[in-house]
Amino acid sequence: MPEILFNLVYIGLLICCAMCLYRVGRGPTAPDRTVAIDILGIVVVGFAAVLAVQTGKEYLLNVAIAWALLSFIGTIALAKHLEGKGFDE
């Protein structure tokens, strides 16, 4: 019984990822695409946590932590680039 529920969770998260990728490809301006990449990073953190619990492999949680921080750094860099500034201003 829990296997079916986990499959439903996976399908929901995959639909989220597909919607984010649609916005990355379609978005009219550059900030749209950056927002979608940020959201995709957060969704993938949840995905890694669910995968870690279902398969019992704990190292996937380390992947989730690293992914959260790297996604944050990438978004900040892109936002600074959009603003037209360097990193130390």
Next chain:
Amino acid sequence: MSNAIGIAILGIGVLFNLMGCIGLIRLPDVYNRLQAATKCVTLGTCLILIGACILSGSVPTVLKCVICIIFVLITSPTAAHALARGAHTMGVKLWEKSVIDQYEEEKGSQS
């Protein structure tokens, strides 16, 4: 029993994530999309991580999940704020039915 509670919290988190991503698709404007998607997806991912805590129950997993929740809660609003500021400075227009733009007024009064 704790399995049922964990899976219920996991399902609620996935529903929040879906709502946020529907907002990302449907709303008309960068700022609207940012607002809807960031808030819903942050809450949904935190609920998913809490559900993972309850489902696993071992101490290292719970610690890692709590660290991950703290990181997501700190970094997501910061990134959203920087993105909104960057988009406004870049000159992305608001939706034509928006009623107020206080950041623009503040910039105009300063210069």
